[in-house]
Amino acid sequence: MAKILLHGTEAICEGAIRNGCRAFFGYPITPQNEVPEYMSVKQPQVGGVFVQAESEVAAINMVYGAAGAGVRAMTSSSSPGISLKQEGISYIACARIPCVIVNIMRAGPGLGGILPAQGDYFQATKGGGHGDYHLLVLAPSTVQEACDFTYRAFDLAEEYRVPVMILADGMIGQLMEPVELPPMRNLSELPPKPWATSGHYGRQRRVLNSLIIKPEELEPHVNELQRTYTEICAKEAKAELYKTEDAEIVLTAYGTVARIVKSAVNELRRQGIKAGCIRPITLYPFPSAQYRQCAQRRQTRAFLSVELSLGQMVEDVRLAVEGKKPTYFYGRTGGNVPNEVEIVNAAKDALAKAEEIR
Numbered sequence: 001m002a003k004i005l006l007h008g009t010e011a012i013c014e015g016a017i018r019n020g021c022r023a024f025f026g027y028p029i030t031p032q033n034e035v036p037e038y039m040s041v042k043q044p045q046v047g048g049v050f051v052q053a054e055s056e057v058a059a060i061n062m063v064y065g066a067a068g069a070g071v072r073a074m075t076s077s078s079s080p081g082i083s084l085k086q087e088g089i090s091y092i093a094c095a096r097i098p099c100v101i102v103n104i105m106r107a108g109p110g111l112g113g114i115l116p117a118q119g120d121y122f123q124a125t126k127g128g129g130h131g132d133y134h135l136l137v138l139a140p141s142t143v144q145e146a147c148d149f150t151y152r153a154f155d156l157a158e159e160y161r162v163p164v165m166i167l168a169d170g171m172i173g174q175l176m177e178p179v180e181l182p183p184m185r186n187l188s189e190l191p192p193k194p195w196a197t198s199g200h201y202g203r204q205r206r207v208l209n210s211l212i213i214k215p216e217e218l219e220p221h222v223n224e225l226q227r228t229y230t231e232i233c234a235k236e237a238k239a240e241l242y243k244t245e246d247a248e249i250v251l252t253a254y255g256t257v258a259r260i261v262k263s264a265v266n267e268l269r270r271q272g273i274k275a276g277c278i279r280p281i282t283l284y285p286f287p288s289a290q291y292r293q294c295a296q297r298r299q300t301r302a303f304l305s306v307e308l309s310l311g312q313m314v315e316d317v318r319l320a321v322e323g324k325k326p327t328y329f330y331g332r333t334g335g336n337v338p339n340e341v342e343i344v345n346a347a348k349d350a351l352a353k354a355e356e357i358r
Contacts, residue, residue, distance in 0.1 A: 003178035008146045009034035011179050012102055012166060013042060015150030016074050020185045021100070022048035023073040025062035027055055027081060030114045031170040032104035035076040056081040060088030060101075067092070067099040068208045070196030072154050076102035078170075079120050080111055082128075089163060090129030093225070094210035096195070098157030100150065101135070102166045104173040107335040115335025116169035116256060121312035124167050125284040132222050134229050135165045136236065137283040139254040143177035149281075151182050156236070158191065160228055167283060169308060171256040171337070232285055239287035240279040243269070247276030249351050250294050251343070252317055253306040254280045261306050264343035274299070275347060283313070291320035302354035303327040304347055306338065326354045 006014065013035055016024075024043055026036040036052060043050040049066075053059035059075045067073040077085065082103045092099060103124065107117035124137045136156055140146040146168060153164040197206050212218040242262055244250055249268075253261040258279040268275035278294065280287050294300050303321055305314035307329070314329040321327050330346035332338045338346075 003180045005176055006143060006147070006179045007034055008140075008143045008168065008172045008175050009104065010038050011143045011147035012076070012150045013038040014179070014181055015147040016100065016154070017042055017046055017048070018182050018184050019151040019154045020072040020187050020190060021074050021154060022046065022187075023063075023066040023071045024048070025051050025053050025059040025066070025073070025075050027053050027059050027077065029078045029081045031106060031173050032076050032078045032102065034173070035102060035104070056084035057088065060085035060092070063099050064088060064092050064095070064097060067097045068095065068197050070193045070198045074100040074102065076104070078104050078106045079108050079117075082120065082123065086123075086129035089135070090127075090131050090133060091210040092163050093133035093135070094131065094221075095208040096161040096225070097163070097208055098154075098161050099163050100153045100157060100166065101163055102150070103168070105167065105169045107333065113335045114170065116171040116308060116337060117333065117335060118169055118255060118257070118308035119310075119312070119333070120167065121283065121307070121309060124165055125286070125316070133225060134284055135163050136160065136232055136285075137165045137167050139167050139280060139283050140172055141255055141258045141279060143172070143175055144179050146172060147179050147181065158193070160232055161195070162228065162232070167255075169255050236282055237285040237287040237289065238281040239290045240281060241290060242277040242279065244276030244278060244294055246274050246299060247294070248274045248299050248301045249304060249347050250276050250278060250300060250302075251304045251306060251347060252278045252280070252291075252313070254283060254313065256337070257306055257308060260338065260340060261343055263340045264347065267340055267344050268347055271344075273347070273351070280313070286316045286320065288316070288320035291317060292322065295321045295324040300325055301358075302350045304350045305329050306343055306346070307331045308337065309333060326357060328353065
């Protein structure tokens, strides 16, 4: 099949539209403005709805309404905009409404800068808003994955009745690469939604609500959510392994950084150091099993988490490794992206430290 050249933001839109997204609600903020721009043109062409809301708060609550009625709905924003959506996201999670949320991360905290960063990892994977809930979080590393993961996100959201987040840094959003587009989904083939508030004529009324006053009703509801998250963790955790079979140091990164880390792995091997890389594809659920397997190997001496943050994913890496091998961190912030040389040197430093404590 022929490929076309797309920005990451455009690929996200195509993935959404081609798997039935027919309602988009958003508000402009760089570096994701191409998403609402693209959707404003494309949604009317496929019989969908585009609304530029008056705020991020309004946009996420519009998603609540449309997705609750059974429409495949999506919103997108960047870091501070996602923060404004958190209350609505928590409501959606409690009401068990499937939808897709795109976060093209920028540097922070605060308004920060518009260059690439990964400082929203905690927010995305640990809930972000209030209460006991999780999002299923997918982290593309290429423009092709930006399209494919968004396409898949709508099916995952409806299968588990959870919000799904596409978490990408600003570089993935602005990068242009060839993309093979998936086929347009026949909407008549989508599975039925017996929970949707699509009118109650001739049947029992349906209610999607996050206000559950009675403790004897709220606790079972939250426990049922947890059972869903447990199932997601058992079935959906995914990672890409790169040259880890004999690695003495395992580097790990997601998104754009993973591309640079793979180059660093190749350079380390050229220098005689057996390096490998684990790239989480799902950030929640975190693919802990792959880390444990590497940690159990005798030849593995250390792990190094490389991030565009002050160190967030590294906490999950340490939990996954379970103290079996030392885990180190190297990161850049403020929109700075580490180069191959920096990562190679950080890996060598990590190996030297691991050798000192043996």
